[in-house]
Amino acid sequence: MKRMLACEWARWLAAAALAGFLLIAGSLAAAPPAHGEAGTITVGSKADREGHLLGEIFAQTLEAAGFRVERRFGLGQTIVTYRALREGEIDLYPEYTGTLAHAILGVVPDGIDTLDRLARRQGLRVLPPLGFNNTYALTMRRAEAQRLNIRRISDLTDHPALTIGVSHEFLKRQDGWPGLRSRYALPQSPLGLEHGIAYRAVREGSIDITDAYSTDGDIERFDFMLLQDDKGYFSRYLAVPLVAADLPSPALAALRRLAGLLDERRMRALNAEVSSKGRSFAAVAAEFLAEQGITSGRRAAHPRRWHRLGTNLIEHLQLTGIALGLACLVGLPLSFAVHRSPRLARSVLYVAGLLQTIPSIALLALMIPLFGIGVLPAVIALFLYSLLPIVRAAITALLTVDPLLVNVASGIGLTGAEQLRHVILPLAMPNLLAGIRTAAIINIGTATLAAFIGAGGLGEPIVTGLSLNDYQLVLYGAIPAALLAIATELLFELGERVLIPAHLRESSKL
Amino acid sequence: MNATPEPSAVQFHQLHKRFAGQPLFQGLDLALPPQCITAVVGASGCGKSTLLQLINGLLRPDAGEVRLFGQPLDYCNLPRLRRRIGYAVQQIGLFPHLTVRDNIAILAEREGWPRSRLRARIEQLLRMMDLAPALLGRYPHEISGGQAQRVGLCRAMMLEPPLLLLDEAFSAVDPITRAEVHARFQALQRAEPRTVVLVTHDVGEAMRLADYLVVMAPGQVLQTGTPQRIRARPADARVARLLESGP
Ligand SMILES: Nc1ncnc2c1ncn2[C@@H]1O[C@H](COP(=O)(O)OP(=O)(O)OP(=O)(O)O)[C@@H](O)[C@H]1O
Ligand SMILES: [Mg+2]
Numbered sequence: 129m130k131r132m133l134a135c136e137w138a139r140w141l142a143a144a145a146l147a148g149f150l151l152i153a154g155s156l157a158a159a160p161p162a163h164g165e166a167g168t169i170t171v172g173s174k175a176d177r178e179g180h181l182l183g184e185i186f187a188q189t190l191e192a193a194g195f196r197v198e199r200r201f202g203l204g205q206t207i208v209t210y211r212a213l214r215e216g217e218i219d220l221y222p223e224y225t226g227t228l229a230h231a232i233l234g235v236v237p238d239g240i241d242t243l244d245r246l247a248r249r250q251g252l253r254v255l256p257p258l259g260f261n262n263t264y265a266l267t268m269r270r271a272e273a274q275r276l277n278i279r280r281i282s283d284l285t286d287h288p289a290l291t292i293g294v295s296h297e298f299l300k301r302q303d304g305w306p307g308l309r310s311r312y313a314l315p316q317s318p319l320g321l322e323h324g325i326a327y328r329a330v331r332e333g334s335i336d337i338t339d340a341y342s343t344d345g346d347i348e349r350f351d352f353m354l355l356q357d358d359k360g361y362f363s364r365y366l367a368v369p370l371v372a373a374d375l376p377s378p379a380l381a382a383l384r385r386l387a388g389l390l391d392e393r394r395m396r397a398l399n400a401e402v403s404s405k406g407r408s409f410a411a412v413a414a415e416f417l418a419e420q421g422i423t424s425g426r427r428a429a430h431p432r433r434w435h436r437l438g439t440n441l442i443e444h445l446q447l448t449g450i451a452l453g454l455a456c457l458v459g460l461p462l463s464f465a466v467h468r469s470p471r472l473a474r475s476v477l478y479v480a481g482l483l484q485t486i487p488s489i490a491l492l493a494l495m496i497p498l499f500g501i502g503v504l505p506a507v508i509a510l511f512l513y514s515l516l517p518i519v520r521a522a523i524t525a526l527l528t529v530d531p532l533l534v535n536v537a538s539g540i541g542l543t544g545a546e547q548l549r550h551v552i553l554p555l556a557m558p559n560l561l562a563g564i565r566t567a568a569i570i571n572i573g574t575a576t577l578a579a580f581i582g583a584g585g586l587g588e589p590i591v592t593g594l595s596l597n598d599y600q601l602v603l604y605g606a607i608p609a610a611l612l613a614i615a616t617e618l619l620f621e622l623g624e625r626v627l628i629p630a631h632l633r634e635s636s637k638l
Numbered sequence: 639m640n641a642t643p644e645p646s647a648v649q650f651h652q653l654h655k656r657f658a659g660q661p662l663f664q665g666l667d668l669a670l671p672p673q674c675i676t677a678v679v680g681a682s683g684c685g686k687s688t689l690l691q692l693i694n695g696l697l698r699p700d701a702g703e704v705r706l707f708g709q710p711l712d713y714c715n716l717p718r719l720r721r722r723i724g725y726a727v728q729q730i731g732l733f734p735h736l737t738v739r740d741n742i743a744i745l746a747e748r749e750g751w752p753r754s755r756l757r758a759r760i761e762q763l764l765r766m767m768d769l770a771p772a773l774l775g776r777y778p779h780e781i782s783g784g785q786a787q788r789v790g791l792c793r794a795m796m797l798e799p800p801l802l803l804l805d806e807a808f809s810a811v812d813p814i815t816r817a818e819v820h821a822r823f824q825a826l827q828r829a830e831p832r833t834v835v836l837v838t839h840d841v842g843e844a845m846r847l848a849d850y851l852v853v854m855a856p857g858q859v860l861q862t863g864t865p866q867r868i869r870a871r872p873a874d875a876r877v878a879r880l881l882e883s884g885p
Contacts, residue, residue, distance in 0.1 A: 536731035539696050540793065541720030546748055554735045629735055631779055 169379060172218030173201040174209045175591055176323065178262065178343060178367075178399055182222035184413040186369060186383065192423040193382035202592040203582040205297050206231055208501050210370075212582055214250065215500050219372045220383070224262060224365035228254065230303040240368070251373050255380065256387035257366035260343055260395040264304065264362045266292075267340040269330060270353040280358040281312050284337070292318035293326045293335040303363055304339070311361045324594040341365075343392055345399030367395075389420055436589070441608055444585035447503065447578055448571040451510030455518050455567060458511075460560075463522030464548070473523050480516035488513065488574045492581050506575070506583030513574055514567035521563020525556035557628050565620040572613045576605060586612070645708030647672035647801060647833040648693055653702035655688060662688060662857050665702070670850065672707070675827060675834040677844035677865075679880065680854030686837040689854075690803045693835065694723045706801065721745055724794035728806035730786050732778035732793070739774035742792045749797065763792040766826045768818070784815035788822065795826070802834045808843060820847060841883055845869070853877050 169190050173183030180201050187197045200218055203209045210232055212218045225243060229235050233246050244254040266281055268290075273279070276287060284290065298304040299320045308314065316337075321329065326338040331350055340347060340354065347354060367390070369383045390398075401412045417423040466472035486494070491512065495505030529552055537551040553560075579587030586605040593601030624633055646669035653666040662685050670676045678686050691697040692704055695716045704711040712719060732741050739760065740747075746756050764771055767788040773781055781789065787807065794802060808816050808823075824847065827834065838844050844851060845865045853860045853868065861873040872878040 532727075532729055532731050533733060535696065536725070536727060537733075539691075539694055539720065539725045539727075541717045541723075541745060542748065543717040546717075550736075550744065551733055555733075557735075629777060631777060632735055 168196040168198055169220070169375065170198040170200055170218045172203050172209055172212055172221040174206065174221070175202045175204055175594075176341075177345070177402060178341065178395070179222055180409050180592070181398060181402060181413060182258070182367060184409040185386065185417060186220060186222065188410075188413050188417055189382050189386060189422055190379055192417070193378055195376075195379060200582065202579070202588060203501070204580045204591070208496065208581055211496065212501050213252065213370065213372065216372070217500075217502055217582070219375055220369055222258075222367055223254075223370035224367055225254075225257070226263065226303060226363040226365035228368075228370065230363070231297075231301055240366075247370070248373060253371050253373050253375070253380070255369040255371060255383050257368050258386055258395075259367075259388045259390040260392040261364050261366055262341045262343040262392075262395070263357075263365045264298065265340050265342050265357065266308075266337055266355045267330070267344075267347055267352045268337045268355065269333075270351050272333075272336060273353045273355070278355065280356040281308070281314075281361075282358050284314055284316070284355070285312065288315035290316060290336040291334075292316045292337045293321040293329055294318045294339040295323040295326060296320040298339040308361055311359055322594060343395040343399060345396055345401075345403040348396070349400060349404040385422060437604060437608065440584060440586050440588050440605065441612070443503075443583070444572070444575055444587075444609070444612065447506055447510060447575045447583060447585050448568065451507045451575075452514055452564070452568055452571055454507070454511045455514035456564060459515050459518035460522050463519050463526060467523045467526040477516075477520055477523065480519045483512045484516040488577050489580065492577055496581060501582040503583050505581055506578035506585075510571050510575055510578070514571055517563050517567040517570060521559050521566070522556070525559030525563070526552065528559060529555045554628075555632075558624070558632060561620060561624055561627070565617070568616050568620070569613050572609060572616060576609050644672060646670055646705070647707055648835065649703075649705040650689075650692070651703040651705065653692070653704065654700045655685075655692065655697065656700055663699075663702075664857065666857075666859065668852065668859055668862070670833070670835060670852070672833045673831050674849035675836055675847050676850040676852060677836045677838055677848035678852045678854060679838060679841055679844045680860075681856070681880070682839060684854045684856045686839075686854060687805050690725075690805050690835060690837055693801075694720050694725055694803060721749070721797055722799050722801065724797070724799040724802040726790045726794040726802075726804050726807040728809050730790040730807075732786055732789060734778050736777075737774065738776050738778070738781065738789050741778065741789060742774075742796055744793070746796050759796060759798075760792075763795060766829065767792055767822050782815075784811040784819060787811055787815075788819055791819075791823065795830075798830065798832075800832055802832055804834065804836045806837055806839070809838065809840065816843075823847070841881055853880060 171183050171187045171190070173179035183199065183201050187199055191197050200212070203212055203218070203221075206223075206227055209218075209221050210223075213221060223232075225240065228243055228247070229238070233243070235242075235246065240254060240257060247254045266284075268278070276283075276290075278284065278287065294305055299318060300306075305318060319335065321335075321338070323339075326335065327340075327346060327350065329335045330338050330352065337355075340352070342354060346352070369386070371380070371383065398412055398416060401407050402409060414423065462476060463473075466476050483491075488509070491509045492506065495509050499505035499508060533551060533555065534547060537547045542550065575583075575585050576587035576590055578585055579591040586609045589601045589605035590609075591605075593599060593603075593605065648668075648670040650663075650666050650668045653663050653668075654661070655663040655666075668689075678689060680686055688697060692699060693706070693711075695711060695713055698713065706719075706723075732738075733744070736744065742760055742763065743756055746759065751759075760774070761771070763769075764774075769785060769788055769792070773785060773789075778786055778789070791804075791807065794804070794807075808819055811819065820843070836844070836847060848865055850862070851865045851868050852862050853873075855876055861868055861877050868877065869881060872881060
């Protein structure tokens with residue numbers, strides 16, 4: 129009888145797994161990225177403010193040249209944005225020559241022509257620089273600097289007690305902290321921080337020094353001071369459009385018209401328009417382009433936040449929904465398959481538990497080399513994350529089903545599938561639902577991090593807001609995410625009421 | 639009883655069964671007559687439940703053969719076979735998430751019975767088991783132990799199986815309720831005669847209900863025959879002692 133039951137279960141499981149796979153594959157295929165459309169150019173940007181602003185300038189320039197433009201700003205750090213370009217998720221984004229040379233191409237920075245030649249080998253082009261040099265710099269509060277009489281980076285060697293917090297990217301880059309430290313023989317060891325958080329930390333005095341960009345509008349706004357690079361360590365970071373080589377030539381021509389239009393002073397002023405006056409990127413970009421005669425008149429700079437919110441919410445639901453569905457479709461059959469064998473069940477729980485211990489942001493980052501950026505890697509990461517609560521709940525649920533009832537169900541003549549459908553599943557349902565509910569809530573929270581790898585969702589305003597020091601924007605993502613979690617709780621509550629008779633519901637309450 | 643002209647309802651031939659290396663049955667031969675109530679009595683652990691589970695395929699013999707109504711037991715389609723073998727156990731095992739009605743109807747619904755037939759059969763069973771139709775909408779935890787036991791019997795008999803296996807199915811209730819369930823069961827057996835194998839360690843119950851008696855010791859059958867004959871002529875001291883434990 130064991131063997132018979134096992135065959136029927138195996139058949140049922142195989143069918144479920146297949147159905148699940150088809151469903152997921154179908155839904156992923158049905159939601160392709162939007163950049164495939166002819167005549168549409170997708171402009172990306174990293175998560176920082178200047179990136180957004182330059183991206184918006186590129187976008188409006190291309191729109192003025194008659195192209196339809198899709199904006200995918202705030203993709204994350206260099207590696208994510210660069211990969212997005214390489215994989216055709218975006219067609220161009222603003223990059224800096226220093227970053228391109230050191231972090232991407234792995235060469236010593238040289239003239240634009242050299243970089244362009246190297247980029248062509250990767251199917252990319254480097255267009256002429258916009259004008260300004262946004263190099264790295266170290267910055268600290270002006271008052272503090274004056275008190276300690278610090279003006280130059282070399283002055284820092286006399287103050288080993290000063291705490292330094294730098295962005296993770298700066299911390300690791302060859303042309304960032306490691307080289308800086310050895311060039312100046314700096315005694316401090318820095319913390320790695322998110323850039324926006326580092327600024328805040330400096331303002332609040334919890335750290336003293338952080339890395340900055342020389343055109344950052346916030347430097348003046350927060351009354352920070354740039355420390356002089358007296359040993360000439362930092363390379364030049366000229367802003368350029370980094371574009372896919374197959375971009376239509378009218379688009380290339382339009383972008384070339386931006387060459388040399390932005391010097392450092394102007395760029396800092398534009399950045400400050402956004403950071404201290406709180407104007408939208410679109411409005412600042414439109415004003416600048418109109419002044420330069422690139423666009424004919426001022427575009428209506430419409431606030432897109434509420435409009436984006438709907439899209440973000442839908443993206444978020446898709447991310448979490450697909451990942452959760454996938455986790456159920458894999459996790460539930462897996463649990464059914466292993467729950468009778470304590471050793472197998474323990475190993476499955478062990479592996480799922482191991483996945484859970486990987487910090488979510490690290491798991492997302494691990495997805496990049498495997499699956500690139502965007503929705504797919506995010507869904508896979510969220511799927512892996514949901515697996516543990518679902519598998520653990522399912523195995524527990526199945527083990528708590530009274531074996532007598534299963535024996536009776538089999539003994540009176542229910543087939544394996546019927547036992548599952550009419551006896552085992554309903555009895556396991558309270559615990560199962562609890563596990564799926566936990567997974568859903570975890571998912572909704574974790575999915576906000578998916579924006580770091582360009583998957584969109586409610587994390588997009590959060591990540592952007594963090595990098596722009598715009599806490600209102602953070603709330604635009606955080607509040608709906610919290611409401612979504614609450615709504616999900618209520619939905620599961622309702623589902624429980626529908627699916628589980630009252631007396632079984634009560635007993636399963638903890 | 640092997641000399642019965644029509645095939646035995648249940649026949650074990652040279653049956654071997656071991657659990658975790660420990661032999662329980664070693665070459666068991668036993669035949670049970672059709673169309674009557676057979677009671678299997680014996681001390682705890684002697685293998686009564688195992689015997690029933692060998693009949694409905696919940697257990698498979700290590701060697702030997704089980705025949706039902708002359709046919710070797712077909713292990714390839716057990717659900718189909720088991721729907722022709724009613725099964726009720728001491729712990730009753732009503733499904734707690736289903737109402738009384740759904741517990742009784744679970745097999746008939748899988749069989750795709752039309753509503754009218756389903757309703758008629760349930761009403762008939764309730765009448766015979768003296769259960770109020772009002773119970774149908776309740777969940778198992780909302781009815782008494784004696785009612786639950788009768789609901790378990792209704793579930794076992796819903797599909798009118800030619801063979802009914804009852805493993806201590808009357809023992810979870812107090813003596814008064816048990817007497818009532820006995821009476822109802824006998825009435826039903828008169829109305830719908832079928833082969834019943836009734837496992838019990840209550841000799842009084844066996845004597846009262848059974849047409850045929852199987853007396854067991856661990857792993858072996860001590861004596862078979864009508865209750866009257868066995869009572870009159872116990873095969874050995876063990877049988878006699880066992881019968882004395884009755885009323
Ligand atoms: N699944 C099993 N694994 C190991 N041993 C078992 C198993 N099932 C039954 N046995 C053993 O086989 C013997 C007979 O068990 P069985 O349940 O048939 O006894 P029983 O006559 O029904 O007893 P009771 O009157 O207590 O119900 C016992 O010794 C029991 O321990
Ligand atoms: Mg028993």
